[in-house]
Amino acid sequence: MLYQNYIRVLYIDLFTKKIKFENREDLCEYIGGSGVASKIFSELADYGSEPLAPSQPIVFAIGPMSTIFPICTKAVCSFFSPQTGEYGESHAGGRLAMAIRLANIDAIVITGRAQSPVYITIKPDDIIFHDAEPLWRLGVSESGQYMRSMAGAPGNRSIIRIGPAGANCVPTAGINVDTYRHFGRLGAGAVFGSKNLKGLVICGEKDFAIKNPAEYNKLYSEIYDKATKTGLMAKYHELGTPKNVLPLNKINALPSYNLKQSNYEYAANISGEAFAEEVLHRKVSCSGCPIGCIHIGWLRKLFDAGYEYESCGVSYDHELVFSLGSQLGIKNTTGVLNLINETEEMGLDAISCGVILGYMSEALEKGDITLSETIVEVKFGEIDNYLKAINYIANPPNDFYRDIGRGLYNFTARKGGDSYQYALQLGGLEISGYFTGPAHLIGGLTGIRHSHLDNAGYSIDQKLLKDASTLSAKTVAEKIIEEEVIRSVYTSLVICLFAREVYDLETVCRALKVIEINASPDSLKSVSSKILKNKLEIRKKMGFCIDNFPLASRYFETPSPYGLIKKEFTDEIITHYKKLIEQ
Numbered sequence: 001m002l003y004q005n006y007i008r009v010l011y012i013d014l015f016t017k018k019i020k021f022e023n024r025e026d027l028c029e030y031i032g033g034s035g036v037a038s039k040i041f042s043e044l045a046d047y048g049s050e051p052l053a054p055s056q057p058i059v060f061a062i063g064p065m066s067t068i069f070p071i072c073t074k075a076v077c078s079f080f081s082p083q084t085g086e087y088g089e090s091h092a093g094g095r096l097a098m099a100i101r102l103a104n105i106d107a108i109v110i111t112g113r114a115q116s117p118v119y120i121t122i123k124p125d126d127i128i129f130h131d132a133e134p135l136w137r138l139g140v141s142e143s144g145q146y147m148r149s150m151a152g153a154p155g156n157r158s159i160i161r162i163g164p165a166g167a168n169c170v171p172t173a174g175i176n177v178d179t180y181r182h183f184g185r186l187g188a189g190a191v192f193g194s195k196n197l198k199g200l201v202i203c204g205e206k207d208f209a210i211k212n213p214a215e216y217n218k219l220y221s222e223i224y225d226k227a228t229k230t231g232l233m234a235k236y237h238e239l240g241t242p243k244n245v246l247p248l249n250k251i252n253a254l255p256s257y258n259l260k261q262s263n264y265e266y267a268a269n270i271s272g273e274a275f276a277e278e279v280l281h282r283k284v285s286c287s288g289c290p291i292g293c294i295h296i297g298w299l300r301k302l303f304d305a306g307y308e309y310e311s312c313g314v315s316y317d318h319e320l321v322f323s324l325g326s327q328l329g330i331k332n333t334t335g336v337l338n339l340i341n342e343t344e345e346m347g348l349d350a351i352s353c354g355v356i357l358g359y360m361s362e363a364l365e366k367g368d369i370t371l372s373e374t375i376v377e378v379k380f381g382e383i384d385n386y387l388k389a390i391n392y393i394a395n396p397p398n399d400f401y402r403d404i405g406r407g408l409y410n411f412t413a414r415k416g417g418d419s420y421q422y423a424l425q426l427g428g429l430e431i432s433g434y435f436t437g438p439a440h441l442i443g444g445l446t447g448i449r450h451s452h453l454d455n456a457g458y459s460i461d462q463k464l465l466k467d468a469s470t471l472s473a474k475t476v477a478e479k480i481i482e483e484e485v486i487r488s489v490y491t492s493l494v495i496c497l498f499a500r501e502v503y504d505l506e507t508v509c510r511a512l513k514v515i516e517i518n519a520s521p522d523s524l525k526s527v528s529s530k531i532l533k534n535k536l537e538i539r540k541k542m543g544f545c546i547d548n549f550p551l552a553s554r555y556f557e558t559p560s561p562y563g564l565i566k567k568e569f570t571d572e573i574i575t576h577y578k579k580l581i582e583q
Helices: 025-030 033-044 096-102 140-151 188-194 213-228 234-238 241-250 272-278 318-323 333-346 350-366 383-394 399-404 408-415 438-446 457-465 473-493 505-514 521-541 567-581
Strands: 007-013 018-024 058-061 075-080 087-092 107-111 118-123 126-131 156-161 175-177 181-183 197-204 280-284 294-304 308-316
Touching: 007 025, 018 025, 025 033, 025 521, 033 058, 033 075, 033 087, 033 107, 033 473, 033 521, 058 188, 075 096, 075 188, 087 175, 087 521, 096 156, 096 197, 140 156, 140 197, 140 333, 175 188, 188 197, 213 505, 234 241, 241 272, 241 318, 272 280, 272 294, 272 318, 272 333, 280 308, 294 333, 308 333, 318 333, 318 350, 333 350, 333 383, 350 383, 350 408, 383 399, 399 408, 438 457, 438 473, 438 567, 457 473, 473 505, 473 521, 473 567, 505 521
Parallel strands: 007 107, 118 197
Antiparallel strands: 007 018, 058 075, 058 107, 075 087, 087 181, 118 126, 156 175, 156 197, 175 181, 280 294, 294 308
């Protein structure tokens, strides 16, 4: 059992502008982060109403180790997903966790709908509502600049905000966090938009003391050295996650051209190495992290005749290189950065946006959609019309764009026929940049967030591939569940998942003890199982059923590292998963 004095929760009602703080001892057993956020959400969710109803809560939470130990940098956002119609949870780095911690808050709960657009400044001793009407339709950059200028000196501050997609309640809209990070997946931006909430400025101004400074300093240094002086995290600093592009391409695991291929002939042109050599400008860290895994590319854009250029920094990673690169047949780093920049400026989830554009390109080829619907001819490899289509998804000019902005599952369900057979979604969420095998498919389908990071199905595939004798449907199902429980520990603490090898469970328990929280690896797993069960119950109340999300035939037509994946085998994994999860 975990022991902590209390979880300090800030409640904000946007309609009445009433605020209150509660010190909740009962939440301590849920650790923090995703555990606390999902528990609070389960208490307040209006299961009988639509995801964007004013009554629905959106919850932010950090963990007991946030800001105190290296790489404990994430914050968690829980909400009713307007994209999947079930539980939504997204994680983001940047400065947010630090700002919340130094504002003397553990969780923030927002309900209601403001009577007109607002953004809110949260300080330890003051909550201020600002008029956001002039900012409402602005892009992420302009609105961020305004909010920064109004907030004054930076200090320990975080600014999160939505772009036009969120303001228009597009279900694939995200929330931008400190320019280079995001609550991207599952539609948190649309929830902000439905509440007339442009963003939050959180100013951390409080200090806090460590009661055992000598012991703390010793352990901090040990963890710091493990992260920076071994090879455990070198990949993330050097090339970042785009280092995955060439290895995945080599083994037929890089989705390309809407997964008509699992390798990409121009992979070397958009690899991590190519980005580093051609456009890498600098590397940035989240607050409290020494690694510097955020890679910023320098993009020059011609905005007028006479050689009038502007330059900006654009963050890139493997998922975006896939979704706005190989998925769309983009052949160079500058083209990928252009598409990332437009997607981010509009406030769309970049993974869903790219996968949607790839589907549109194939559907237009097949004649399943028409040019009168798309307005522009989206075509693999052609950037200019993709840029226009991104703007249309964020600012829908017709019913087609309103529908496709809801995500591919919703779009194809409404369209009917066989259009879903090449729609790359798992559990209602567009796929990430891996096509490693059956575990990745079923991991995405069953995972709480339908994210590759829920249970690392892509990693399970690659490990089992090394010893085919251990590959069985039951083994895959067991490993998916086992990994989801373990990762729930990290997302509740909230430790960046990149650092999971630095923070084995014994090290986690030592760190918790320094801040006077008693835990063992077994107790952490036990609490994590309880957290996962709570999330599954939320999802069940919202009507989620695995059987409602058949796998597209495209997954069984394109070679993976295993060759062609057999549908019978994935069906068998699902059968075992259902039995195991009910135990």
